[in-house]
Amino acid sequence: MPRxxxxxxxxxxxxxxxxxxxxxxxxxxxxxxxxALHDGHISLVRLARRRADRVVVSIFVNPTxxxxxxxxxxxxxxxxxxxxxxxxxxxxxxxAPARQTMYPDGFATRIAPEGAALAGLEDRFRPHFxxxxxxVVGKLFAQCRPDVAIFGEKDYQQLKVVARLALxxxxxxxxxxxxxxxxxxxxxxxxxxxxxxxxxxxxxxxxYRALKRAAARLRAGDDPEQVLAEGRTTIAEAGxxxxxxxxxxxxxxGALSSRADSARRxxxxxxxxxxxxxxxxxx
Ligand code: AMP
Numbered sequence: 017m018p019r020x021x022x023x024x025x026x027x028x029x030x031x032x033x034x035x036x037x038x039x040x041x042x043x044x045x046x047x048x049x050x051x052a053l054h055d056g057h058i059s060l061v062r063l064a065r066r067r068a069d070r071v072v073v074s075i076f077v078n079p080t081x082x083x084x085x086x087x088x089x090x091x092x093x094x095x096x097x098x099x100x101x102x103x104x105x106x107x108x109x110x111x112a113p114a115r116q117t118m119y120p121d122g123f124a125t126r127i128a129p130e131g132a133a134l135a136g137l138e139d140r141f142r143p144h145f146x147x148x149x150x151x152v153v154g155k156l157f158a159q160c161r162p163d164v165a166i167f168g169e170k171d172y173q174q175l176k177v178v179a180r181l182a183l184x185x186x187x188x189x190x191x192x193x194x195x196x197x198x199x200x201x202x203x204x205x206x207x208x209x210x211x212x213x214x215x216x217x218x219x220x221x222x223x224y225r226a227l228k229r230a231a232a233r234l235r236a237g238d239d240p241e242q243v244l245a246e247g248r249t250t251i252a253e254a255g256x257x258x259x260x261x262x263x264x265x266x267x268x269x270g271a272l273s274s275r276a277d278s279a280r281r282x283x284x285x286x287x288x289x290x291x292x293x294x295x296x297x298x299x
Contacts, residue, residue, distance in 0.1 A: 019103070021073075021103060026113075042069035045064035045067050048156050056197035063166050067166070068163060074110070075111070077093065080147070092210055128150070133150070135269035137260055137264070138173050150177060161189075166194055169196050170205075172281060172296040212289065219255050227247075227284060235299060244263060257286060262282070264280065
């Protein structure tokens with residue numbers, strides 16, 4: 017039987033627990049999450065296990081990455097379930113700070129990422145988002161001081177922003193990306209999928225189908241503008257309202273370069289009913 021992970025809710029408790037885990041020069045991996053854990057999160061935990069000796073999972077629904085009109089209040093919170101899943105994976109420590117611990121009265125500092133954070137994708141529709149993410153991830157790295165941190169490719173732009181943040185602030189953390197975990201019908205797993213009505217859930221895999229088709233056509237050398245326009249039509253016909261459906265340089269997230277050898281990534285965000293879904297695929 018795996019042991020229930022240690023749960024730290026205060027900074028002194030976290031310091032004691034991480035010092036303990038590190039003893040004997042052991043490497044620490046951090047998997048930052050907002051809870052409501054699904055198999056996508058669990059795949060990150062398993063990768064963390066392979067990359068380090070001890071695994072810390074943080075659970076914190078970060079208010080600074082939500083705009084006032086977004087779903088901070090209703091974001092799914094499934095604490096008991098989350099802990100049971102992490103226990104089954106043999107996770108060593110769960111870092112679950114209160115909002116006041118993360119953002120005490122008088123808190124007045126914000127990290128403002130540039131580069132991939134200004135690529136005109138998520139940032140165009142959620143301008144508050146990457147500032148909130150960078151600030152909380154900067155804090156999580158400072159608090160836990162992991163050797164490795166695992167982030168999902170599901171949030172591809174976020175992965176690039178966080179990897180750059182770790183380099184630029186000399187945080188000594190290696191940021192590792194993990195592949196997207198999907199439902200059997202191709203829908204990328206997400207804590208927000210519980211918002212989908214049965215009708216919208218049935219239509220949601222159209223997003224992944226459109227990504228796959230567009231990626232195949234781009235690989236075959238078809239004209240990107242035409243491929244993207246057709247993809248947008250297919251997605252709209254499936255009932256989505258599209259925020260973006262773009263092909264970008266996979267590293268910088270800038271416009272596609274004319275260099276044929278540079279890696280490309282398709283990225284999409286679209287709303288079905290009240291639910292906003294994001295997904296992406298390597299070309
Ligand atoms: P979240 O709890 O949604 O903030 O996600 C926490 C981490 O899990 C992020 O690094 C996400 O990119 C990652 N993640 C979420 N969904 C998936 C998925 N379907 N496959 C792989 N990673 C995921």
